[in-house]
Amino acid sequence: MKKLLAGSAIAALSMTGVAFADADSTTACLITKTDTNPFFVKMREGAAAKAEELGINLLSFAGRVDGDHETQVAAIETCIAEGAKGILLTASDTSSIVPAVKQARDAGLVVIALDTPLSPIDAADATFATDNFLAGELIGQWAAAALGDEAANARIGMLDLSVSQPTVGVLRDQGFLTGFGIDVKDASKWGDEEDPRIVGNEVTAGNEEGGRTAMENLLAIDPTINVVYTINEPAAAGAYEALKSIGRENDVLIVSVDGGCPGVQNVVDGVIGATSQQYPLLMASKGIEAIAAFAKDGTLPQPTEGKDFFDTGVALVTDQPVDGVDSIDTAEGADLCWG
């Protein structure tokens, strides 16, 4: 009962999923951008399950909204004070968080970035993430192959994340264009391409509302758009609504990234042509394993060969497979989906 009370007292201080630490056991922290996005909910489930299996106490923290930097810094400070062995972090602000991360590493904690690499990437001990460039490249290759010869005359709308160009959004965008066969110029930012097939870049905030407005704006610029890249599946669903309102939902190819369950269902229904699926549960469970290993004998996780991070894999989900691009069908995608 005492344990429970202490747990709820801490939970009241905006932490969730607290199991109170015994003096000698390992404590790990999970800090996500929000605790409302199903992607992070899944991540927390993965971490919690693995922590229980390995007998690790898990403290979970989350920002209030995407971009809530202060709460994440406070969470890191709490973890240091708590004497945790390691932190799993999806940073809202990938560069501003670096001093706080350094503070934690100096205090002897291992810090692993999940999903979102820090800038610079080596500010964390390791990064467990989707290869977002590859995720974009797969849907780009798929779209080009699905259009065939018409790819040369494509009218492409790009629905990105936000004007601040976070790395995840840039990697997916530039990956898509590369896969489609377009020269991306500077691969560290989107919007500098000169290929006339690109109608424009619009930002969506990664939700339905933003996706719809952004698509409407692009259609006002050029109503003949026939290929739409979207940063994630909610934005894709919003774009589809905009196309539907002018009766063009059946002749535009929409591609996306994420692999959430509603997104995979939208592939089944033909809203999205193909989506690249990522695996948040795996990121979190691998992360907890890495912290356990570090706590035991100080081993640091190693990156995937040839990359500067540990790749948790990505798969193209579509019911219209094309030659030369590996994919899984929606039945398999639905088995693996999150959220």
Place this chain on the structure above:
Amino acid sequence: MTDNPTTATADRVAEFDQGRKGFVHQVQHRLHVTPALVPLIVLVGSIAVFGALLGNKFFSPFALTLILQQVQIVGIVGAAQALVILTAGIDLSVGAIMVLSSVIMGQFTFRYGLPVEVAVVSGLAIGTAIGAFNGWLVSAMKLPPFIVTLGMWQIVLAANFLYSANETIRSQEIASEAPLLQIFGTTFKIGGAVFTVGAIFMIVLTLILAYVLRHTAWGRHVYAVGDDPEAAELSGVNVRATLISVYALSGLICAFAGWALIGRIGSVSPTSGQLANIDSITAVVIGGISLFGGRGSIMGMLFGAVIVGVFSLGLRLMGADAQWTYLLIGVLIIFAVAIDQWIRKVSA
């Protein structure tokens, strides 16, 4: 050329000054009588400028009606916000009430299998109830509206996430099982113009409220309470009932906005509308409604919302960075409040 140029200029300047003073005074008077005039002029001016710069791309029935579609949610929520601000209050919980109402309409239908009509009425009722509770806290408990709605914003938003588990209800499911939820998204075309039920609703709602505020006793009471609650009380206005009714109506309108939101984005998404409170206050302020209460016209709010839409779409069509939109909106807000102060000074 034999005239003394200095004298001539001095004379002319003096004359001009006098004429200008009279003209300025007239303008001030006109603005004081018709507060929606400034936003209307800005609106017409901005449409003309973007039309001249962009030609048919902007000045087409398609683009102009698209703006109405894009501002419909802010416009509807803005109507709720305008009512509250006219009573010298502010409502930070409008967006949260909107989203919770839309989630209730969706979840009551899909989780509990209730008839969609019942779910919609429940959503509207809960929105109204939250608004009425806000009104009760403001009028009976005498708590400042800013604090009450700041708290309610957090409470309602958290309730929304807890209740919905942040699950999205997909557009396709709604279309096949409960199309009534998407009724505000129904489009119809007149020539190249595309209208949605939601956009029409926004306009009709504003017209009705404009009439009610101007021509009914309740409407005059709203202005009176906003202008000077003590004087209103002394002259027989039931201030408490008026305030509760304003906040309740605001909640109801927000719930309608939630219904319209489902039509707009197709799906029921608990993460929508996060900035609706700020956007609606922006529309109200640009629309020339005084934050000090008691003055302004709800038509101004509609113009304010559309001005934001015109700038957003116009600047995007010109290929400008989206940040320029926010920068210009910021300039407009400060400009609008400065005008308001100026009118107050003259009328005093």
